[in-house]
Amino acid sequence: MKDSKIKRELIKSFKKHRLENISIKLNEKIVFLEGTIDSYEKYIIAGHLAGRNSIIRGVVNNISYPEKKKTQKKKGKDEFIGSADVVIVGGGITGCSIARELSKYKLKIVIIEKDEDVSCGATKANNAMVHSGIGEEPGTLKQKLCVQGHFLFEKLSKQLSVPYRQCGMLIVITKDSLEDLKLPSFLSNFLAKYVIPYIILRRGKKIKVPLEKISRMKILEIEPQLTDRTILGISSPTYGVTSPYEFCIALAENAVENGVDIRLNTEVVGIELEENRIRNVITTEGKIRTGWVINAAGVNADEIAEVAKDRFYTIHPRKGSTLLFDKSNAGYISHNLSFFQFPMKEHTKGGGAMVTTHGNIQWGPTAIEIPDKDDLSVSKDEIYDIFEKYSRLLPNFSKKSIIAYFAGIRSATFTEDFIIEASKKIKGLIHVAGIQSPGIAASPAIAMMVADILKNEGLTLTDNPKFEPLRKNHLIIRELDFEKRKKIIEKNPLYGRIVCRCEEVTEGEIVDAIHSNIPAKSLDAIKRRTRAGMGRCQAGFCLPRVAKILSRETGKPIEKIMKNSKESQLFIGKSKCLLEETDGD
Amino acid sequence: METDVVVIGGGPAGLAAAAIASQQQVDVTIFERARELGGILPQCIHNGFGNFIFNKMLTGPEYAQHYIDLVKKLKIHIKTDTTVLKITKDKQIIATNSKDGLFKIKTKSIILAMGCRERTRSQILLPGSRPAGIYTAGTTQRLINVDGIMLGSKIVILGSGDVGLIMARRFILEGAEVKGVFEILPHPGGLTRNIVQCLEDFDIPLNLCHTITEIHGKKRVTGVTVAEIDRSTFNPKKGTEFFIPCDTLVIAVGLIPENELSKQVNISMGPNTGGPVVDNNMQTSEAGVFACGNVVHVHDLVDDVTISSELAGKAAAEYVKNQIKEGALKSIHPGKNVFYVVPQHIRCDLKSSVTLYFRVKNIMKNAEIKLTEKNYIVAQKKERIVKPPEIVKIDILPEEANKIKQSVEVSVEGELF
Ligand SMILES: Cc1cc2nc3c(=O)[nH]c(=O)nc-3n(C[C@H](O)[C@H](O)[C@H](O)COP(=O)(O)OP(=O)(O)OC[C@H]3O[C@@H](n4cnc5c(N)ncnc54)[C@H](O)[C@@H]3O)c2cc1C
């Protein structure tokens, strides 16, 4: 199809949706939208309309809307701080998977991450499901990579010694699944019993993912807490659950063990080109000379594309909130459970109720389009929406046992698929953008695909003979048996002192995290590595203790200890410090 | 390793129980996970402890010291900085510390005295972001009073329980600005004396029927949105929201008995207390396992903790010596206007009277308290005023208790406030 024809169709559909005064430009299957619109909702609708045709490569949505804020550009530093063969922008699961994959070759690799730790973006706040691909839209890149990636998880998790459980997924069809269609009951019953399972099973066959229809009796036998309104289920046994931030940290640590360099607290603010070739990456800490840049900047990938002069997509942040429940519910369910609903809400696979690798039950997520890329607030409505949705699956579950909730941002493009390709304009630039769900499940396949792209683009990949796939083991004291644990404490008494009572984390493990090869320098970084503060008291007990250990081990005064990034100061100083201040006046 | 009585928790409950048990000539071992004994008392540097037992107002550390000295004089094994990880069904305790490492100890009897933990913002579904600067009240108390660390300069306190009230005053004394205490209920959650001494004396506004509807701030708290509550639906009233800039939010919304260990031995738990069901000896549903202090239900006064913990200590020693009286089990139920009552059972054949501790559901004036079995009145008394935050007590005489056939009910009638 020609650009001009697509454009004519777009103008028609914009009219139909009463989206007026918007200029639509098309160039090589890329849509550029300009103009002004009176609500963010319409901004999203316009973008999605423009990206709907699968032939479109990308949508740049520059329409202004009332809440639109001007982002302040940070300044870079001019002096050179190093050079690398490959610079990876972003230390999320995407960037870290790629780094670890590329560390198999003789390359000088640097990951640049703006936050104080790896895994601080979407990678730390998602649903941890290793999807099998059955929920993804057929024919998309994200589906293909998800199917490939999820089969690799078990082996990778072993190599990196990260928890992984192939628990399987049950798609549950209940009497409420089709209620929005408002059909006579015999008809919806027929659809639920025969048509829907048939369609799903056929999809599975097509992508070579095993699926099985499970009768009502059988499903209630394996998940006895499921609602009595259950009609039947479809099982996807290769589904799993990981611990995404631990997986990401492990990838990064293993990458570092294999020679990768990580620069934290460093933000990429510009890219210098030389005749349409990557020359230097400009960061807040200085310049890095390189020929190759991998843009894995999550929600900011469009901004990186912009400074590299090849922006052909806009990221629209889609927030998702998730609820976590106490471990005392262990055994309540054993599979990932997803509630089948038709018609589906747009752009979500609907999430699920599941058990994390550490035994907490998790419900969610929601899906809300928001203008602010770092708005991680959870609203009361979201909490109640999730309660309602999953109470339909598990009506007797005690919601009182909630211990935490959190939000993450999906980096969605308007074409709603991953964009993984070499730039058509700038030599040396690789886009790995729009990595929304299933970005976790797909991550191993994404990394392999990027390595292939680099090779095709002319980067020489010589095997690194020293590559060590196994990550150095970290001690997890609570998991040791009695005798082993006893012996370890004899060697290092700090493993005998419990600092986090809920998750049984010892001082020794906290000290290990602070001195690991990607040193944990904030409370949250320690939490992600050790689980200190992740339990039912949510750090009420261990916060003062962990903060003091961190201060002791790093030699920083207590008021310089952060919850996470730079301005997240926990304390203001010693007690009476405020009185001292006023005394001086 | 072996011992007769293991006491888990070295707070006022554990200390009192251990002391009494040891005085009955049994071998007692205390495990305390903190480095010092005293439980939460060392961080409660205000006065108001021991009015009943010592007839004077002591500070928390002073009160605790009395029992620490006592315990140290007796032949009690004290293991501080030691966390109990596990209790097995055959009464083995697995614990860990940095001196002895991981170890097992076999015991004849166990006294659970683990106290409680605080409810967090998640348990009350407080919406908004998750920046630095949100602390539970007890954590702020420990930070300021024990660790000497100051947390912020502009403070909002959610919840008017005792810890919240005490901390409101504490923040003022540290030079911070306390923007107000917000309470969702129409009445305060803490003791009246704390409302007067901690808020009114310092001109700190108490806003009843108010709650926080959103926490703001990405890195550190920048403020909260507060709204008035509709008294019938308990939802925030539209249009009443206002923003309060602050850098610290203190959550003082109650305590939860810490019973993860108790659950390992499968003892029955009370529905409204959050702690184990106990009899007048503070024995749980598992023979030889006793419980006392805040692990059973949240106490407002430490004197009550000490008194009931001494019962537990005495009974545990008797259990070890096979002298415990196992009379017929009669149950005590909460009746009209009563939220819970402890103990939930009494064993008859009593020689001395039993004190029942209970919490009412509403504030009531001229309250008539009755303990009845069908139409028979086992005990009764009058109180000028009863309030949910303040424990009410009633004694049963032994001769009356021994007459109980099956079960009695505690009820309160009076003028609703
Ligand atoms: C609520 C929710 C639930 C989800 N559930 C699942 C699921 O169950 N299964 C699944 O497979 N996927 C799931 N996903 C998707 C998955 O979380 C993401 O696809 C994945 O984490 C994306 O990883 P990433 O590395 O691309 O992005 P991120 O983790 O966001 O990493 C990007 C990194 O780039 C850094 N960065 C950005 N700009 C710059 C700059 N200028 N300079 C330096 N660094 C920069 C950021 O700080 C960040 O650390 C979910 C997502 C959400 C939000």
Ligand SMILES: Cc1cc2nc3c(=O)[nH]c(=O)nc-3n(C[C@H](O)[C@H](O)[C@H](O)COP(=O)(O)OP(=O)(O)OC[C@H]3O[C@@H](n4cnc5c(N)ncnc54)[C@H](O)[C@@H]3O)c2cc1C
């Ligand atoms: C802020 C505040 C103000 C108060 N003000 C007053 C007042 O003015 N007057 C008054 O009379 N009362 C007051 N009280 C109430 C009274 O202090 C408490 O009810 C009492 O301290 C409870 O004693 P406890 O021993 O049951 O619990 P705690 O004091 O909490 O002790 C329990 C101990 O068990 C330990 N423990 C728990 N689990 C383990 C484990 N697994 N292994 C080893 N050790 C463990 C804990 O570390 C802790 O030290 C106040 C309470 C608070 C919080």
